[in-house]
Amino acid sequence: MIKTMWIDKIKSNLLNLYPELGHFPSFQKLPQLITAKINPGTQRVLRYVLPVIALLFIIFFGLALGKSISNLFLQDKISITAPEQITKTPVIEYQSAVEPIKQEIEKFSLSVPDPVLPTLDDNLSLEEIKK
Numbered sequence: 001m002i003k004t005m006w007i008d009k010i011k012s013n014l015l016n017l018y019p020e021l022g023h024f025p026s027f028q029k030l031p032q033l034i035t036a037k038i039n040p041g042t043q044r045v046l047r048y049v050l051p052v053i054a055l056l057f058i059i060f061f062g063l064a065l066g067k068s069i070s071n072l073f074l075q076d077k078i079s080i081t082a083p084e085q086i087t088k089t090p091v092i093e094y095q096s097a098v099e100p101i102k103q104e105i106e107k108f109s110l111s112v113p114d115p116v117l118p119t120l121d122d123n124l125s126l127e128e129i130k131k
Contacts, residue, residue, distance in 0.1 A: 017047050 015021050016038070038046070 017043060017050065 011026070
């Protein structure tokens with residue numbers, strides 16, 4: 001009896017806030033409209049705030065549930081230890097017939113030397129020199 005009274009009261013309050021719920025059969029069977037008198041401004045706020053609060057509750061509940069489920073399946077953190085001793089890779093030295101040529105190419109400088117300026121001679125002419 002008490003359980004049905006609370007359900008009827010909740011249904012009638014929802015029906016008061018959302019009149020379109022009257023199309024559903026469970027809301028049509030209410031024996032009477034048991035609602036508190038609510039200010040129309042407050043009723044308007046409840047009409048739009050109640051679904052937003054319900055949606056936020058569902059989102060936060062889903063996030064909390066997902067986090068708790070993911071914590072069940074997380075593995076322990078892996079810590080990487082440093083190697084005890086670092087060894088250098090051995091360098092193989094060999095001599096080949098073209099090794100001196102290779103070294104000359106590596107040492108070859110690509111920079112162009114500064115050109116020597118020619119001496120200026122005002123007595124130059126294009127005539128043949130006769131001796």
